[in-house]
Amino acid sequence: MQEIVLARPDDFSGWRDAARGLAETGVAPQEVVWRIDRDGADLFADPAARGQEPGAPPGRTAERRNLRVPRRFVDLAELVVCHRDPERFALLYRLLCRLQDQPQLLDIATDDDVARVDLMAKSVRRDRHKMTAFVRFREVNTPEGTRYLAWFEPEHHIVELTAPFFVERFAAMRWTIITPLASVCWNLEALSFGAGGSRDDVPAEDAAEEDWRTYYSSIFNPARLKVDAMRREMPVKYWKNLPEASLIAPLIRSARNSEAAMVDSPQNSVPKRAATILARSDGMREDPPAAGGNSLDALRREAAGCRRCDLYKFATQTVFGEGLPTADLVFVGEQPGDKEDLAGKPFVGPAGAMFDRALGDAGIDRKRAYVTNAVKHFKFEPRGKKRIHKKPGIGEINACHAWLEQELAVLRPRLTIALGATAIRSLTGQSASVLGTRGRVLSSPLAGPVFVTVHPSFLLRLPDADSQRTEYERFVADLRAAKEIAAREPGELAAPTP
């Protein structure tokens, strides 16, 4: 029996290195015991401390075999390692061993091990989403200056995996997030991780909370009250740490009272104009914009004044996304071009015409989708009277990321389609090539599943008719595949593909 001691409960690299060594030398899953080092010492930093290489079984000659490790498995493992189930390391190692003889194993959703890791990954994703949504900072004065403290109670060991989200969001603030299991500090330059703490480590209230409560009650729209959805999205267990939570019950009560008063009122008939519009709508269901349209409008207005990078200085206007607020499919391009910059709408120039044609051939109705860009201002180089498109840099993609993130948080599509490398970068944080990821479903901290295909302007640059035809058909096939993936069950949808 081999004992593997991992440095921390979320020690993905420790698990990965050990699992690789064990699997390469053919150690059976039942011969391994996984344990977490109670003292927190990073044993993997010094393999000699354990007297052996990770995974090399005592007395066994290191006859190594090549491992088959699909990317999809690695992505799953990175999440599942954070799950609090004590059997997670053993389960993942068993799957890794089984994958060597059954490369398609992850596609068998009915397999017990696969179903279990899928569920675990889903639970960790959800926990991360909740952390990004429900952490509330309190301002404290410290000798180094203002620091923002937050208390959060995650279900799993997600602090380290989720910390980069807060760095990106709050890079210019010193902040600390304390949880019962671990804590993380950002000092404007680097992250540091420490032991967990208690709720008492974070002050209960500060002045900003009163402002936040006032803001919350002013944006609370009784017409949009959906208590079940609210509970689903903002589970009651998080309420105790949210300053606005104390308002929820009275606001719900007062919304119900006003609703009752409206129903009782004799003047409560459909206004004439609304009735005419309803009668004209040909039975086509136009989803109520209130389901997200209001927030998208607010974001669009806010983004119109965006100065997060210098592109606003030269562009005509911010080109925000547009489309159905309840769309299943969200398409993310690179940045507006010349025509889009002038029109203030995404994908209305030559690339847009190509995109529209392909959407039509793939059976996708653009009016029922949402189309946006990773970067919302046109970046160009003036050449004579022309403005020549220039690729946005990482700094510009990062600066604009917050808009895309907020759009997606409101839209919550079933599937996001990354059109080209800039969109992949913004959605996944990875500099993956389109070539290497085309047709795959990647996971994204902001968007759920992300399907990759080429940017339509790639098709405009092809030199000959043959390649234009072939590549156009491939693009349409990708769009059809995306449509088909979005129609799958949510469980199947969530899984990234290798």
Ligand code: URA
């Ligand atoms: N290219 C893009 O990526 N987006 C547009 O809106 C237009 C061209």
